[in-house]
Amino acid sequence: MFKPLSVFIGLRYVRAKRRNHFISFISLTSTLGIALGVWALITVLSVMNGFQKELRDRILGMASHATIEGIYEPLQDWQLVSKAAKKHAHVMGSAPYINGEAMLTNGRQSKGILVRGIVPGKEGQVSEVGNKMISGSLNDLKAKSYNIVIGNELAMTMFGTTEIKEMMDRNDASLTVIIPQSVVTAAGVIPRFKRFKVVGVFEVGMHEYDSGLAMMHIQDASRLYRLGDKVSGVRLKLDDIFAAPYIARELVERLPGGYIVKDWGQKHSNLFKAINMEKRMMFIILFLIITVAAFNIVSTLVMAVTDKESDIAILRTLGAKPGMIMAIFIIQGTFLGVIGTFLGLLSGIPTALNVDTVVSSLETLFGMKFLSPDIYYISELTADVHWDEVFYIGIASLIITILATLYPAWRASRTQPAEALRYE
Helix, strand or coil: CCHHHHHHHHHHHCCCCCCCCHHHHHHHHHHHHHHHEEEEEEEEHHHHHHHHHHHHHHHHHHHHCCEEEECCCEEHHHHHHHHHHHHCCCCEEEEEEEEEEEEECCCEEEEEEEEECCHHHHEEEECHHHHHHHHCCHHCCCCCCCCCEEHHHEEEEEEHHHHHHHHHHHCCCCCEEEEEEEEECEEEEEEEEEEEEEEEEECCCCCHHHHHHEEEEHHHHHHHHCCCCCCCCEEEEEECCHHHHHHHHHHHHHHCCCCEEEEEHHHHHHHHHHHHHHHHHHHHHHHHHHHHHHHHHHHHHHHHHCHEEEEEEEHHHHCCCCCHHHHHHHHHHHHHHHHHHHHHHHHHHHHCCCCHHHHHCCCCCCCCCCCCCCCCCCCCCCCCHHHHHHHHHHHHHHHHHHHHHHHHHHHHHHEEECHCCCCC
């Protein structure tokens, strides 16, 4: 179908100077529209991939790949559960934990937080918080010492602008932990509370944890929440986070009844489902830009067919078959799509790879922070280019462009020489 003569004429129609400059203008806008759509798709999807990856890494740096919990009550025999779980080939580490809600107070300052009781020597097997300490160390959490480690933003909230490190050096950084349990005394029912000394501050770069998490030794948490030898569960680190659902099912089969195994996707399912939904919707919305540009190609070719009716008629009288005429205009429209797609790829990939530099420059230019850390989970914009997505975007752009050429090309092939040359 695509003979050398068809290719030659089709490309010549693209680059030839037309009498109707309006057609040239629409051709230009069609090409730029496709380029804009491809550029926007690559950039936005890469940014959303980077956001998802950064969010996942930061969550899993503080959370866990999987957890084993009791169905009806806290774990009594967590040592046996941990030992059984570590026999799995894909489990790299395990550590017990106690979770509880509390309120921190310091003078007039108060803040609701999540308390996590840990074993300092085992915490490094399941989280990265030990590497995120900006002051102190997890090893300072000793049993029966009632020490506590808090997030950087939480420290700023509770102690104001005072240098927290200097206060810790003076042993002057203390907070009262109040839990939602009460005790009956002669004075009436009062909430249970305990004074803790701040011995460390961490910063993971995620507002949820930096402003709302406090960590203490698991024995201190056990006394505070009156759990005795029980724990909330066992946290696991896996060698492949994407295999967590399958590993969780295998662990359930290996463990006796009375336990529930949850992977990180289940614990944060709503968040990641929302991100995936937004990503799909953004793809559809931005792909409409390419679709609109493709409709412009339809308009361009329809007008080009009308403008070239006499040329088509002459070719038909010289023996050109309808298939050859159709190929000429398919090549003309496809060429516009190829140029637009190439320009989109040429601009979209570098933008996605350097989005942090681009955003930083824009923030400096406008004097504002696009992602405020107290509003968004991630305060810095990153991108993660998935080359398979780039490939599919390019292919989809070319396919929709080719489809857009079919009707005008078919219409051109139906041109009757006698009718077209009647008034020439």
